[in-house]
Amino acid sequence: MPTIVVDVMPKAELLDPQGKAVAGALARTGRTGFSGVRIGKRFELTVDGPVDDELKANVKQIAEEILSNSVIEDVVGIHYEQSNAELAEEAVHDAAEHGDAGYVAPAGETH
């Protein structure tokens, strides 16, 4: 089942108070060398059907008109990826093939 990932960021010229707060925390804890932090949003849309041109056009419209507000934000990326469930299944499959345990998720991690 494909997952569509839409990335939205506050416009570059706008102050991002959230990012600024994180940048301040980094500096306070001695993590120097970062000149800035900006925080955006990642949307994951899952679909049952095939990813065709019609769907892609629909996603583009949704991203621009609902998921973002063009006055304050930019859509910086639309990606078509495998779902987390598929990635996990693949990892298990690979592990079985290669005879190792693969990535063992710590308790509480949900992916």
Next chain:
Amino acid sequence: MRIGVITFPGSLDDRDAQRAVRLAGAEPVALWHGSHDLEGVDALILPGGFSYGDYLRAGAIASLSPIMTEVIDAANAGMPVLGICNGFQMLTEAHLLEGGLIRNDHGSFVCRDQVLRVENTFTDWTVEFAAGQEITIPLKNGEGGFIASDEVLDRLEGEGRVVFRYVGVNPNGSLRDIAGISNARGNVVGLMPHPEHAVEPGFGPDTAVAMRSGLDGLGLFASVVRRALVEA
């Protein structure tokens, strides 16, 4: 005159707005976001609060509510519409007003009695004020920073559509100290501060005369009532 106050999931100041309408001499009509019926009201208020928990963006999901279809049609047909705080955010998300509201530049929620200058006394919601009049009403928001492109800001200024401007303190980083704006026609007005919290003695901001005696917010509601009488 009947003025509808729309309640959204997460609206907080809908009852205060209804009371303000009554104190201004009109009849408040409680409207529900999930309906498509404006119940024949003569004007509309989108109240403050945190509709849908401000998820996605402040006012964004509420602006897609069923009743907003009718609100947008009515606004475009000239019905007076006032958006207060979260209601202002909804009006920008619904493209009835230009610009947008972002998190306060200092990163904190702010709650204070705020001085504003009334810059346009020709809108449906400000005819009761004198040009340049300074009023004090409560302000309480976390995402009240008004922004727009320079081109839009210049147009708003040039067309006199900056209706309220912050005086003394800019509490949230709003560009050009803008606290409230209108559409070109002047029937749709949005502002971040809360006029409905300054309409009744004993509950408003402090004044030089007495504690909590400030009634400066009443003028907005009285304006739309007077406008209706003039037209009738």
